[in-house]
Amino acid sequence: MESAFEILAEPNRRAILSLLVPAEQSVGEIERRLRMPQPAVSKHLRVLREAGFVEATVDAQRRLYRLKPEPLKEVDAWLAPFRRFWEAHIDALERHLDRMGESPKSPAPKSPAQAAKKARKTKRRRPRGKPLTRRGPRT
Amino acid sequence: MESAFEILAEPNRRAILSLLVPAEQSVGEIERRLRMPQPAVSKHLRVLREAGFVEATVDAQRRLYRLKPEPLKEVDAWLAPFRRFWEAHIDALERHLDRMGESPKSPAPKSPAQAAKKARKTKRRRPRGKPLTRRGPRT
DNA sequence: TTCGTATATACCTTAACAGGCATATACGTG
DNA sequence: CACGTATATGCCTGTTAAGGTATATACGAA
Numbered sequence: 654m655e656s657a658f659e660i661l662a663e664p665n666r667r668a669i670l671s672l673l674v675p676a677e678q679s680v681g682e683i684e685r686r687l688r689m690p691q692p693a694v695s696k697h698l699r700v701l702r703e704a705g706f707v708e709a710t711v712d713a714q715r716r717l718y719r720l721k722p723e724p725l726k727e728v729d730a731w732l733a734p735f736r737r738f739w740e741a742h743i744d745a746l747e748r749h750l751d752r753m754g755e756s757p758k759s760p761a762p763k764s765p766a767q768a769a770k771k772a773r774k775t776k777r778r779r780p781r782g783k784p785l786t787r788r789g790p791r792t
Numbered sequence: 793m794e795s796a797f798e799i800l801a802e803p804n805r806r807a808i809l810s811l812l813v814p815a816e817q818s819v820g821e822i823e824r825r826l827r828m829p830q831p832a833v834s835k836h837l838r839v840l841r842e843a844g845f846v847e848a849t850v851d852a853q854r855r856l857y858r859l860k861p862e863p864l865k866e867v868d869a870w871l872a873p874f875r876r877f878w879e880a881h882i883d884a885l886e887r888h889l890d891r892m893g894e895s896p897k898s899p900a901p902k903s904p905a906q907a908a909k910k911a912r913k914t915k916r917r918r919p920r921g922k923p924l925t926r927r928g929p930r931t
Numbered sequence: 932t933t934c935g936t937a938t939a940t941a942c943c944t945t946a947a948c949a950g951g952c953a954t955a956t957a958c959g960t961g
Numbered sequence: 962c963a964c965g966t967a968t969a970t971g972c973c974t975g976t977t978a979a980g981g982t983a984t985a986t987a988c989g990a991a
Contacts, residue, residue: 654948655803662801663949667870674873680968693950695969714958714967722878729875731806732868734813739861793978802979819938832980834939853937853988 657724660704665689666697670706670720677719679712796863799843804828805836809845809859816858818851 654660661667668687672678678686684694698718701707705724709716793799800806807826811817817825823833837857840846844863848855 656801658797658806659801662795662798664795665949667797671873674877681966684968690951691968692952692970696949699969716968720874720877722874722881725871725874726878728867729871732864732871734810735859735861735864736868738813738859739865742861804979820936823938829981830938831940831982835979838939853986855938 654700654704657704657706657728660700660706660724661728663697663700665693666701666706669694669697669701670725673707673718673720677710677717679715679717681715683718793839793843796843796845796867799839799845799863800867802836802839804832805840805845808833808836808840809864812846812857812859816849816856818854818856820854822857 661670665687669683672683672686680691680694680698683689683698684691687694698707698709698716702709702718705721707718708721709718711717800809804826808822811822811825819830819833819837822828822837823830826833837846837848837855841848841857844860846857847860848857850856
């Protein structure tokens with residue numbers, strides 16, 4: 654669990670962080686708002702705390718958790734080169750998309766997301782019978 | 793492996809993406825530059841491709857991979873609220889740090905909010921009876 | 932065709948997490 | 962002191978993903 658990215662890979666943790674943007678929250682509030690078992694919340698908070706995403710203050714038996722920006726800033730910083738990349742290429746991309754608005758081969762390519770999903774869903778367990786023209790460098 | 797964050801959790805994948813910022817690269821180039829076994833590279837590229845982070849074109853037996861911005865843009869978008877958060881609090885933080893440059897031990901009054909809280913229910917002294925071993929709400 | 936290069940997949944093993952459940956610890960109050 | 966509330970940990974389990982190794986596929990050249 655080294656990097657900030659690994660921490661953010663967990664959806665519930667991202668949800669917790671988002672919840673903390675407007676204001677600090679107690680464990681119980683998070684538990685209720687996200688409808689998540691209390692031990693889970695505590696565990697995620699521990700991970701977040703140890704990674705520096707949040708910090709807590711004590712209020713009687715309660716712990717009030719609030720955001721700490723540093724790790725997210727790191728992520729933001731990592732993103733910077735890519736941001737420059739896509740900003741530089743926006744126009745080129747637009748042109749490209751404009752151009753291929755027709756039907757290249759099969760039914761007009763879906764959104765990248767959908768395409769990805771489909772690819773994932775496709776069972777690529779070769780049935781052990783026929784070569785099926787699949788292995789090897791994709792064409 | 794749903795979200796972009798999960799994809800980015802893997803350091804080698806991040807490395808690959810960074811490598812692709814300046815220009816597209818073949819699998820072999822990535823392999824050499826990152827000193828990573830070829831199957832590993834191919835596997836990571838597959839994940840990246842299916843998640844829409846990259847796309848490839850065929851050049852004879854070679855595949856040239858290049859960046860696609862969408863998923864990273866998503867990440868960037870998710871980050872936005874937090875960016876606002878830390879930008880809004882930078883000055884406050886600075887003030888805070890400026891102020892507490894003195895005695896860290898003495899009750900140096902913190903923010904008004906905290907002061908108020910404390911006034912309400914100042915009773916958070918650890919009884920010292922038991923050595924605060926480990927279990928239980930952290931103090 | 933055969934060979935060499937470039938890349939993708941299959942399969943196996945291992946490790947790491949997330950979830951669930953039980954329970955320990957702290958604190959305030961009666 | 963006993964109790965209820967708030968939160969943290971321990972342990973166990975299932976799942977999933979990454980690494981390693983072997984091999985299949987595709988293509989150009991001889």
